[in-house]
Amino acid sequence: MKLSKSLANCRAIRRYLLIFTAVSLLLLPLSLAYLVWNEQLQKIRGFEAFNVQQPPQQQQQQLHPQQQHLQQQQLHPQSQYPVVRYPVLLLNKNKNKDLTVVATGKTKNKWRYVDKDSNQTFLPLIPEYAVQTLTPQEMLQVEQRMDQRRERLRDKCSAAGLDVVGHDPWHTPNTWEFLVNKKYHIIWCNVFKAASSSWMFNFNVLAGYSPSYLRKTKKILLNLARERYPRVTLDELREAQNYSLTFIIARNPFERLLSAYRDKMVFALPYSFHDKLGRNIVRNYRKKPSLISRAGNTKFPSFPEFVNWLLDQVKRGNFIDMHFVSAVSFCTPCLIRFDMILKFESMAEDQLYLIEKTGLKRVIAPVWRNMGKGRKTHELQQQFYAQLTRKEMLALYHYYKYDFELFDYDIQEYLQVALPDEADSPAGTNN
Numbered sequence: 001m002k003l004s005k006s007l008a009n010c011r012a013i014r015r016y017l018l019i020f021t022a023v024s025l026l027l028l029p030l031s032l033a034y035l036v037w038n039e040q041l042q043k044i045r046g047f048e049a050f051n052v053q054q055p056p057q058q059q060q061q062q063l064h065p066q067q068q069h070l071q072q073q074q075l076h077p078q079s080q081y082p083v084v085r086y087p088v089l090l091l092n093k094n095k096n097k098d099l100t101v102v103a104t105g106k107t108k109n110k111w112r113y114v115d116k117d118s119n120q121t122f123l124p125l126i127p128e129y130a131v132q133t134l135t136p137q138e139m140l141q142v143e144q145r146m147d148q149r150r151e152r153l154r155d156k157c158s159a160a161g162l163d164v165v166g167h168d169p170w171h172t173p174n175t176w177e178f179l180v181n182k183k184y185h186i187i188w189c190n191v192f193k194a195a196s197s198s199w200m201f202n203f204n205v206l207a208g209y210s211p212s213y214l215r216k217t218k219k220i221l222l223n224l225a226r227e228r229y230p231r232v233t234l235d236e237l238r239e240a241q242n243y244s245l246t247f248i249i250a251r252n253p254f255e256r257l258l259s260a261y262r263d264k265m266v267f268a269l270p271y272s273f274h275d276k277l278g279r280n281i282v283r284n285y286r287k288k289p290s291l292i293s294r295a296g297n298t299k300f301p302s303f304p305e306f307v308n309w310l311l312d313q314v315k316r317g318n319f320i321d322m323h324f325v326s327a328v329s330f331c332t333p334c335l336i337r338f339d340m341i342l343k344f345e346s347m348a349e350d351q352l353y354l355i356e357k358t359g360l361k362r363v364i365a366p367v368w369r370n371m372g373k374g375r376k377t378h379e380l381q382q383q384f385y386a387q388l389t390r391k392e393m394l395a396l397y398h399y400y401k402y403d404f405e406l407f408d409y410d411i412q413e414y415l416q417v418a419l420p421d422e423a424d425s426p427a428g429t430n431n
Helices: 002-044 057-062 065-075 136-160 196-206 211-216 221-228 234-241 253-266 273-285 303-316 327-331 344-357 377-385 390-399 401-406
Strands: 099-103 111-115 178-181 186-189 245-250 340-343
Touching: 136 340, 136 344, 136 401, 178 196, 178 234, 186 196, 186 234, 196 211, 196 221, 245 327, 245 344, 253 273, 253 303, 253 377, 273 303, 303 390, 327 401, 340 344, 390 401
Parallel strands: 186 245, 245 340
Antiparallel strands: 099 111, 178 186
């Protein structure tokens, strides 16, 4: 009797242990998921709090409430919130997709909802002594330069018939790569390899990511930006343009193409999309008779191989990678209004002018990123474009013709270094 009773107790204990183990195994992943989720809210996506130093509490109490408000407005003129500020968290966990979540910095009620369309962010201001500005005379000179660029763009668009809506990529407004910041009223069409890394960094700062996080993160800045800047329709873009400044950064198309080739082919990350693309180009073009003498022994395509591949894509009407595509086709500046046309060659002054005009001189700094691999641009142009025949170069110019004409660039210096044409030298496309 005692033996059967003890066995029953053992069974009961074992049953409870099994139930406890099962519940523990069930709760463990849920607990881990909660911890990771909570950690992501505060750290992983760079939503650090920006702690701005406040005046001592005793001094604040001595001020009249209206004086305190004016003091805060002087430090942060665009804000109506406390001095200690936190960036927007685009969680969209709520049912209303027009709202997003903001950190309050409080122990209780850590988050609150705000209008997502405002792109509301609170950024630490750059100290006055660190702000870079142009003199009034320099501002006037840059403004005149901007007027001339807009006038040339308008005239060339009209002469080429690019200001008429049609059905091909050159006559269809393309809003794919526009970033619209509604809080700071600034819109940018991101032309890749035209100071795009620098201004992608700036737009991420304006979207609420801390500069320190952006410098150390391994995430792609474009992907981070798209979490804050959803793609817009043409109607949405034009509505935002009514109260925003829209700009584009132009660069010599041959210089931009060479930069893209070196970045995406020569220095492609192993096993990345462009690494695989480069190997595919090598397989298909390295044994061509006209390219054997200019091929080399590298795993990535030589510049002539890459150019012949690109010309074949254009000839066949295939999709052109966003790093190699014509800027005119990509941003359609003849169909979408641009208030400012910055140029890569005069970027130092142009971006200071833009920052001044948008009132962001204490929010973002004109910092250059990815300024090359240590070789001067002119030397690289001489080295790589001297590998192309004149026929190949003219065929390449034919595709980028509007980039040259609309933004006032010249092909002559490239033609001077081109190889002479041979009777059997293919050019991918015809003039």
